Amino acid sequence: MKHKPKALQKGDTVGVIAPASPPDGEALKTALPFLETELGLQVKLGRALKNRHGYLAGEDRVRLDDLHDMFADKDVKAVLCACGGFGTGRIAADIDYGLIRSNPKIFWGYSDITFLHTAIHQNTGLVTFHGPMLSSDIGLEDVDPLTKASYQQLFSETEFTYTEDISPLTALTEGRAEGELAGGNLSLITSTLGTPFEIDTKGKLLFIEDIDEEPYQIDRMLNQLKMAGKLSDAAGILVCDFHQCEPQKKEKSLTLEQVLEDYIFKSGKPALKGFKIGHCSPSFAIPIGVSAVMDTAAKTVTIEPGVS
Template identity: 65%
Template structure:
């Protein structure tokens, strides 16, 4: 699928905020979204912010219909997810991918939103953004770099990640180039065997997760390995595995041992330490953009803007 870039935003453009997974607090979401207005953008809130269906923000049909409507609405120029949680995999079959491809817009979120990033890329080629959601703006101790990530909405720039942001360490030496793909490890694994299966062929795969014990990370990486997703990749970026420590088992491999075992075995250039994901800061990374990764320079550099002029 050829890559399609979303249109860049200009001051005054409207951002749609929707909850395609779990429900949240509408009042807090509206208050947090005021930051987007400070950037010179307008905000339109979806009805999913007020809906509850068990642990979901409305039925599958309601959540999918709202996301489809936001892509179809010419007045909405970008879509940011209010929060993650669970549920995006349930609506993947209900999305209008022809409409999404015909109306390329910035689509932004992380965590459970990983399933939608993967599905949208597989069906449309649209470049999307793995970045902090509106719920992140409710954190009183939000990291300045997390907040700065939202600036990309109106001041797009080529992402360059070096040790000026966080310490990086080499797992496998080398250089690699390819489109960036990936996201939350649990969600990436959940795409396997579906029509939206993660494609890592000649790509830079990034992975992150939260609250998963090392044995669970081990299981998921083993599944990716057996599915050929690690060996297919051009390079691997290990991002934030927040609070992924042993809890139930006194005898456990460390997270580092698990990561090194599977990633070293893949033999692809690999860097670890990227502050991308559930930790703080949470740096935005564009999915589908060509990038270079160099372990000697300890650098990830996007080779192009993620938006069209």
């Protein structure tokens, strides 16, 4: 059973954490006024934000404690990830899912945070948000207004339709499909396979995105999803942004389009590609675990609200 978090109101406190890698300090500093001044929120910062342990924002226990503390704090109404990076899978098995189930609230992020989205939603039913983050998106000098506008989803219980007004969309396979949204970063989705947090795509609209992966790497991951039955289980597929995923040696590589056709088109599932969701600008947020309807003829995806 899915549970939607409560919508934010002006003056609410939001917690900012780094459950994966450490954020860029200057970019985070630039982003915080967006929360405070533009959105009218108060901010509580996690302790791990300034930590560094190799490519991690501190030891696993410190990052896990920040996550637990923010969900346990009754004054905190949303938990926002400052950035992605590496390492969320390391803490998934130790998360107190009962704590999250008892304290449902907005959880927001993408990229490496995909592992936590999958783990949290499948263990608690909580609807979470795959959305642009503070240091990696909002804190950039040339942040797109649409990226910022995504945060308005947290304040209003309003249905949203993604159309070609946002970005050109192409039908890979014609059809209409509906189901709960599931997915995120392809690398992280694939890394859940064979674990207690293996992604469930049965009857769902699977959305995928990635960055800095060559076509042969995307081929390997999609093949693994195919063999695991995740493509055939899905009701439909949304191909989102694959940023800088071109081959280094074009003369010795399939193109990204060829790889996508081999797996997405041949899956026979209704599929649209071109969504500005992921490591891109603008970067649009969508809730995970809510019902959505994809219509390839109309080139639209209509998504129910992620908050209540």
